[in-house]
Amino acid sequence: MELRDIEIFLTLAEELHFGRTAERLHVSQARVSQSVKQLERRIGAPLFARTSRRVELTPIGRRLRADLAPAYQGIHDGIARAVAAGRGIGGVLRLGFEAPGVADLVADLLDAFRERHPDCEVQIREVDFADPFGMLRAGDIDALITLFPVNETDLVAGPVVYTEPMVLAVPARHPFARREHVTLEDLAQDRVLRAANPPAPYWIDPPEPWHTPGGKPIERGEPLETFQELLAVIANGGGICPLAAHATTYFSHPRIAFVPFRGSPDVGWGVLWRRAGETARVKSFVDVAAKFPARSGSPS
Structure with missing residues (x-):
């Protein structure tokens, strides 16, 4: 099976229209039809149900799409990585x-x-407070500096x-504002606020309900959409x-104590x-970060 035939099949499975598929891939509609017919002969079963009004995937077609799509994307990603490696590190690194x-x-x-890659521009992007992984998964940034784990x-x-x-x-x-310090057990004495729809809180097992290390229940506050709203x-x-x-230091506020x-x-x-x-x-x-000594900070 040629890579082009796989591309035609996956595109038609998305568009469900022979004309739009041909236009999108810059080929003739006859080429799309021929490719699909050859693939169906090879499979031994229809992949699309065609009527004068619509095109739909058959159950076998849906299964083939599910099997082929990840592999096809992997091939393209591999080629992209090879091209990037062959052309060097120049360009833009979008860092969230x-x-x-x-x-x-x-x-x-x-x-x-x-300093190591003077031909590479680093663009700094702020990610969504309530969905920190969203821009990374959407491909809007290349890498993310985020809270671990x-x-x-x-x-x-x-x-x-x-x-x-x-x-x-x-x-x-x-009352806590007059203290020199607090402990994790003190979280049970007030409502603890949180981001809206945050990623899994890996430091808590299980995530519902929240407890202090000593087992005291923690009241969870309303979900908040932005950091400024939280403050x-x-x-x-x-x-x-x-x-x-x-x-x-970065978010000092006259009505908030840290x-x-x-x-x-x-x-x-x-x-x-x-x-x-x-x-x-x-x-x-990542290579530079792995060799660079991690900085440590402390409260001001």
């Missing part, structure tokens, strides 16, 4: 950040990559590039929220990319 402030905290890493079958977790303690963001008039709700007494310590955690493990920010999207630029950035 779950927390924009972390881009400043790993500036030395970004400088090291630019991450365990997603379609994504690859690379090296950690920055670590820092946690702080608890509380209203300025909250506004905290400032107005709507709850508390654990944050990475750089928030103390209280250090005692006994809480540090959090790490690491490099994440699509398993099917490992281009030469991504691989080179």
